[in-house]
Amino acid sequence: MKYVIATHNPGKLAELQRILAPLGIDAITVDGLTDAEETGTTFAENAYLKAALACKETGLPAVADDSGLCIDALGGEPGVRTARYAPVGQRKQTVLAKLDGLPREKRTARFVSAVSCVYPDGREITAEGVCEGYIGTECRGEGGFGYDPIFEVEDGRTFAELSPEEKDAISHRGVALRLFKQKLQEELEK
């Protein structure tokens, strides 16, 4: 069965294809889909809005995700605005500058990921994953993407210093996708 994946990100598409293939799902993209306005106040709402629009436009079950970084000292910012918080290339430095001088115990943060699937008959499956950590004081590590070099996990390494397997095992997206797969499997067995 075909499911449409509402993303422009080839990395996310490949990740979802890997998860969905063992369930007999052919994850495809469709050109020309409208980008949903991310007007939700939570990651789950935005993932749902993106999936619901893609489902409406294609008539196929649709899957979308939304993710971001919530920093306690910034009142949860950038949160759902993570992707548009500062110009590309200045995002990590913007965050580091805002937290300048704060001790480690006040640099707590979490990455959140929500994945949503919407069916043409209105059924919806949404799963969320969280990874707790700290914002470091400088960029470290070569791996990953986005804010990875400034996000430290419990052992002090940043996401960018973990192997992809180590990151998947604990990351917000890894947790959300494993839960999503489980919920989807239950739905398919009904």
Ligand code: IMP
């Ligand atoms: P989305 O594509 O709307 O989910 O945007 C997510 C935003 O959060 C982008 O700016 C990403 O760089 C950032 N982000 C999400 N997950 C991660 C991650 O695992 N590492 C680093 N940055 C992330």
